[in-house]
Amino acid sequence: MSAPDLSVRLPGLTLKNPVLTASGTFGYGLEFSVYGDLASLGGFVLKGMSLAPREGNPMPRVAETACGMLNAVGLQNVGAEAVIREKLPRLPWRETAVVANLYATSADEFGELAVLLAARPEIAALEVNISCPNVRHGGAAFGQDPEQAGLVTRAVKDRAGKTPVIVKLSPNVTDIAAIARAAADNGADMLSCINTLTGMAVDLERRTPRLANVFGGLSGPAIKPVALRCVHQVRRAVDLPVIGVGGIACARDVLEFILVGAHAVQIGTANFTRPDTAFRLPGEIAALMDKLGIQSLDELRGTLKA
Amino acid sequence: MDRQRCRTLKVLENRPVGQSEPASRFFELVLEWPGWSRWTPGQFVMVRPDWGAELTWARPFSICRADERGLVVFYQVVGRGTERLARVAPGEEIAVWGPLGRGFAVEEDTPTLLLAGGIGVAPFVGYALAHPAPEKLHLVFGHREPLARYPFAAFPAPVAKENWHEQNPGDLQSFLARVREQVAAHAASGLVLACGPLPFLRAVQAMARDTGARAQISLENRMACGVGACLGCVTPDADGHRVQVCTHGPVFWSDAVNLDPEKPS
Numbered sequence: 001m002s003a004p005d006l007s008v009r010l011p012g013l014t015l016k017n018p019v020l021t022a023s024g025t026f027g028y029g030l031e032f033s034v035y036g037d038l039a040s041l042g043g044f045v046l047k048g049m050s051l052a053p054r055e056g057n058p059m060p061r062v063a064e065t066a067c068g069m070l071n072a073v074g075l076q077n078v079g080a081e082a083v084i085r086e087k088l089p090r091l092p093w094r095e096t097a098v099v100a101n102l103y104a105t106s107a108d109e110f111g112e113l114a115v116l117l118a119a120r121p122e123i124a125a126l127e128v129n130i131s132c133p134n135v136r137h138g139g140a141a142f143g144q145d146p147e148q149a150g151l152v153t154r155a156v157k158d159r160a161g162k163t164p165v166i167v168k169l170s171p172n173v174t175d176i177a178a179i180a181r182a183a184a185d186n187g188a189d190m191l192s193c194i195n196t197l198t199g200m201a202v203d204l205e206r207r208t209p210r211l212a213n214v215f216g217g218l219s220g221p222a223i224k225p226v227a228l229r230c231v232h233q234v235r236r237a238v239d240l241p242v243i244g245v246g247g248i249a250c251a252r253d254v255l256e257f258i259l260v261g262a263h264a265v266q267i268g269t270a271n272f273t274r275p276d277t278a279f280r281l282p283g284e285i286a287a288l289m290d291k292l293g294i295q296s297l298d299e300l301r302g303t304l305k306a
Numbered sequence: 307m308d309r310q311r312c313r314t315l316k317v318l319e320n321r322p323v324g325q326s327e328p329a330s331r332f333f334e335l336v337l338e339w340p341g342w343s344r345w346t347p348g349q350f351v352m353v354r355p356d357w358g359a360e361l362t363w364a365r366p367f368s369i370c371r372a373d374e375r376g377l378v379v380f381y382q383v384v385g386r387g388t389e390r391l392a393r394v395a396p397g398e399e400i401a402v403w404g405p406l407g408r409g410f411a412v413e414e415d416t417p418t419l420l421l422a423g424g425i426g427v428a429p430f431v432g433y434a435l436a437h438p439a440p441e442k443l444h445l446v447f448g449h450r451e452p453l454a455r456y457p458f459a460a461f462p463a464p465v466a467k468e469n470w471h472e473q474n475p476g477d478l479q480s481f482l483a484r485v486r487e488q489v490a491a492h493a494a495s496g497l498v499l500a501c502g503p504l505p506f507l508r509a510v511q512a513m514a515r516d517t518g519a520r521a522q523i524s525l526e527n528r529m530a531c532g533v534g535a536c537l538g539c540v541t542p543d544a545d546g547h548r549v550q551v552c553t554h555g556p557v558f559w560s561d562a563v564n565l566d567p568e569k570p571s
């Protein structure tokens with residue numbers, strides 16, 4: 001039997017394998033380059049960036065929870081211009097897909113960011129973060145209202161030229177399908193789901209919240225069932241490729257998301273558990289496909305008997 | 307570039323130190339030699355036994371020593387992670403990545419004061435063993451538990467060392483007075499290095515400011531990744547920018563960071 005085909009064709013973008021890393025969990029890629037070959041990944045999503053630099057939320061900003069963690073980093077970043085100037089030239093963008101993750105507080109600002117980033121040859125796609133639970137303005141507010149989600153998607157798509165646009169959805173909504181439809185109707189090329197779930201943790205002895213921000217976003221294996229459910233619902237609602245994110249830690253997890261209909265996946269918190277997790281996955285996925293007698297991801301995708 | 311920085315290492319020893327009543331919560335973990343080409347005392351490693359999904363993060367530990375005998379860390383059982391780590395048996399394999407971050411300055415000709423509080427003494431063992439002129443080193447060590455529970459005997463003989471056992475109210479003040487005296491003595495032409503609990507580091511930072519001593523302090527913020535990616539370990543620098551302790555530190559020049567508690571913004 002020949003080696004299984006791991007490649008993934010997406011609108012305007014072909015990945016050598018379905019393994020991307022999730023925004024905010026992989027820095028600018030460079031932090032991980034000693035743990036593996038960045039070029040061996042399907043791609044990686046940069047830390048969320050805004051037009052102006054942001055210092056983020058006060059400490060403590062992270063807390064470990066059972067099978068997961070909470071974070072309230074609050075999108076600390078050096079700003080889009082510094083990313084373009086200092087980080088992009090150092091990335092192996094010819095060998096792998098580098099995705100920019102955008103955060104803004106208005107549709108106009110999202111549009112400005114799209115202009116800046118879509119013009120860069122290093123950037124293979126834009127991921128629009130309308131789902132961050134840790135910032136007071138914008139963030140998840142855009143992702144919780146179909147109309148706002150549509151406006152932001154349109155603002156980015158209109159200024160992105162040929163660069164494909166991924167809209168990242170929040171699980172903190174009543175009807176994720178409605179948001180997915182709004183993004184699809186306004187030009188999104190792909191969707192990624194999910195961002196973190198709002199949660200909190202407390203210290204009984206001190207009677208204080210464990211995060212200075214009180215609330216944070218829950219990620220890690222604890223949220224995988226929610227992410228699978230969201231991918232399933234979104235795939236049924238719209239005819240766009242979906243990138244599955246949430247609690248993915250091993251090859252079996254990846255194939256489960258493909259089975260439910262995802263085209264590719266992003267690895268987040270698992271990068272913290274072991275910094276070479278994402279690098280090991282393509283080989284482990286191939287081995288598992290071999291064992292299960294699956295020749296290509298296309299053959300498995302969306303074949304869930306439900 | 308060394309692409310093998312995350313390794314699976316065999317545990318050679320993992321045992322409580324200075325066993326007596328009540329049971330010691332201080333452990334020495336010896337791992338097989340990771341084959342590093344270089345490391346600096348004050349750097350740390352992330353350690354994650356194969357303990358399943360419940361505990362998400364690895365745990366950071368400063369490197370106590372690293373040589374052919376193996377990679378040695380000292381730890382105190384303080385929470386869920388270290389409790390589980392204490393149960394790891396020799397022969398088991400655990401994931402280790404490092405050496406991480408920036409270590410302590412080594413200045414061969416400079417009289418160097420080592421200030422340690424509690425388990426913060428651990429990195430100074432490796433520091434003293436690797437130092438080209440250990441007779442220039444002076445350790446002032448404050449501790450609460452019996453001395454035998456700390457790697458105090460592991461310092462090479464030329465190091466001048468003194469320990470202050472905090473047993474009664476007032477002992478802490480005598481220890482801090484001694485620390486202040488020594489910082490002042492090293493202010494003109496020496497180097498001061500400190501590792502220990504945050505209030506202790508704050509005190510050392512203030513003393514360095516007052517006396518003009520050149521000082522470095524080692525921070526121990528909560529860490530999820532250890533590699534600069536999660537932005538969970540940040541501390542404000544002197545300009546108020548939040549920088550990652552895991553990559554910009556854990557050792558900082560004392561005037562480069564602001565250790566005052568952050569106010570919610």
Ligand SMILES: Cc1cc2nc3c(=O)[nH]c(=O)nc-3n(C[C@H](O)[C@H](O)[C@H](O)COP(=O)(O)O)c2cc1C
Pocket residue numbers: 022023024025047048049071073075101129132168194195196218219220221223245246247248266267268269270536537
């Ligand atoms: C520390 C941390 C920072 C994050 N920062 C961002 C971000 O800047 N932009 C974004 O879209 N998502 C961000 N996320 C969400 C992740 O990209 C991902 O959607 C989420 O963690 C779920 O995946 P996981 O369970 O594999 O971690 C962050 C997550 C974590 C844990």
Ligand code: FES
Pocket residue numbers: 528529530531532533534535536537538539540550551552553
């Ligand atoms: S521990 Fe993740 S950035 Fe320092």
